[in-house]
Amino acid sequence: MTAIPWDMAALTVAPRVFEAPLSGAEGIRALFYEGLSWKGRGTRVFAYCGIPERASSGRVPGMVLVHGGGGSAFIPWVQLWMRRGYAAIVMDTCGCVSGGGYENHLRHEHGGPPGWGGFEQINEPVHDQWTHHAVADVVLAHSLLSSFQKVDPARIGLTGVSWGGYLACIAAAVDGRFRFAAPVYGCGFLGENSAWLNEFRKMGEERARRWLALWDPSVYLPGVRMPMLWVNGTNDFAYPPDSWLKSSRLPSGDRTLCLRVRMPHGHGGPGENPPEIHVLAEALFRNGVPLPRILSSGRDGQHLRVTFESQVPPVRAELNYTTDAGPWQERNWHTESAALEAAGGAASATMPVNATAAYLNLVDHRGCMVSSDCEQDLPQAGVRMRASEAGVAIGRPMDPAGQ
Secondary structure (H helix, E strand, O other), X not given: OOOOXXXXXXXXXXXXXXXXXXXXXXXXXXEEEEOOOEOXXXXXXXXXXXXXXXXXXOOEEEEEEEOOOOOOOEHHHHHHHHHOOOEEEEEOOOOEEOOEOOOOOEEOOOOOOOOOOOHHHOOOOHHHOHHHHHHHHHHHHXXXXXXXXXXXXXXXXXXXXXXXXXXXXXXXXXXXXXXXXXXXXXXXXXXXXXXOHHHHHXXXXXXXXXXXXXXXXXXXXXXXXXXXXXXXXXXXXXXXXXXXXXXXXXXXXXXXXXXXXXXXXXXXXXXXOOHHHHHHHHHHHHOOOOXXXXXXXXXXXXXXXXXXXXXXXXXXXEEEEEOOOOOHHHOOEEEEEEEEOOOOOEEEEEOOOOOOXXXXXXXXXXXXXXXXXXXXXXXXXXOXXXXXXXXXXXXXXXXXXXX
């Protein structure tokens, strides 16, 4: 097993905390915690943290929240989970102090490397690059939240949006203490058809291969053992469904897919509040009713069929398909009703003969959606730089256990 580039013995100890000269919302604390050294000097990570009032009657579960590109530590995200009775911490991963909302994030004097992606930093020492620091920020936030007396360290989940979903994929691999991980949009295989192909072209083949071997989530996801919920849209501009699906198959833990047709990409409601994340947390932490679980899916000619188990029967099933080829981001998708078989536990549909990709969704009374694997005819054109090939070239970790 190839060593991962993080000192987990150090990162699993609660970091020192420093007061921040900011005020959060009611019940939310603004703070800095000690991060990794960057270019020979210490850093501090800005965060908002909140523990709900009901914690006075016992320990509560918690969530570690990771923002994406253009974002920072968002007070409304912490408030969302506090209203649900969870402790929550959200940190800035780019050396900034958050304005609390969705803008005005300014660099501070103790910040680490700026984000996102750190492509231009690839020739710097590994421990000075953005992904190294950002993943460590996530793990340290987990250690800090776990240290609070009113928080149950055995019931802490992880979710992240876009670049935060990317970081959640890696953090789930290196920090096995998380009970589950729910990356939204983020995935691996970024060298194939992601939004950053121009960055890899500008880097040149050697430097791009180095970045992919060090920082592509596909290198780390085989080490994930915990349940993972994967949320994305059919036309996501940054993390296309084919790379997303391949990424979801790498971990060995329970896997749940949620692929929405034309799901918007962004912070706020779309990225921070898919209802499936809350339902998964409740099922794992409070014996809530779990999401439907797809047991098998397959295709016989044009006929798609899934089998599933669910404590509450789905209220409907749907067939989603496209007849387009070419870039996933540009394909038009169609939705039709699928049949829930009378005996229960199965759904099926017949897709058009000219469909190039198709999958089934099950929807329950809570509005939660789970998806089957997508039957797909992948486009062959375009740049294809595989993270797995890059890893083999310079020694890819086979089992980086501890995103």
